[in-house]
Amino acid sequence: MAITKEQIIEALEEMKLAELNDLVKAIEEHFGVVAAAAVAAPAAGVADATPSEVSVLLTSAGTQKVQVIKVVKELTGLGLMDAKKLVDGEMPVTVKANVKIEDAETMKAQLVEAGASVDLK
Template sequence: MSTKIEEIVEKLKSLTLLEASELVKRIEETFGVDASISAAPTNFSAVNSGVKPEENVPEEKTEFDVIINEVPASKRITVIKVVRSLTSLGLKEAKDLIESVPKPIFESVPKEKAEEVKKLLEDAGASIIVK
């Protein structure tokens, strides 16, 4: 091999999996090729070395559901007020929601919003589950 190719190979060895993935995407875009795993030889070193492909890494959850699990009778009015301030529900709808727990109050919200809602409702006296 030429020294130029040897230098490139040595640099490639030092890449992390994330950097290698970004490099493959960039090469595919630049040269209009497809470097998918189906086109790769079966004795690919990452497969044989026991390194798991990035596709098997579970994605971090980004959307959460906030569920009112339980509301003590003594805290119902306070929780209804908080529910109304967090949502666009009217008094009757908020009351119905509180009476039919466990019930989701927010679905598919970001982690920060889910934590904020959970804190407000727990401070009001409700038992909350974030999934």
């Protein structure tokens, strides 16, 4: 007679946490697998924990302000004076808001290469 899923679940409910841990280790060893926590899809109406868009924040212009100003000008499409005002202003300052994560990472890399300190939020 085969054991049913319900019988297995009932047996697991009666086990202590340490016994369950030992069981998982034994199953991993026997089948040559590693148990990983399942990631459930978010319920409808619940926001995803990972945002799809972020803001690029300049936290410090560093010692090479001219280079940072040039990169900010290029990234934002601002004129030279407006880019300078942005970089010379109070930190942290938003360089660009609501940017796709991949684009934000590229922008961050360009700014860091120019000598700036950048955060993504």
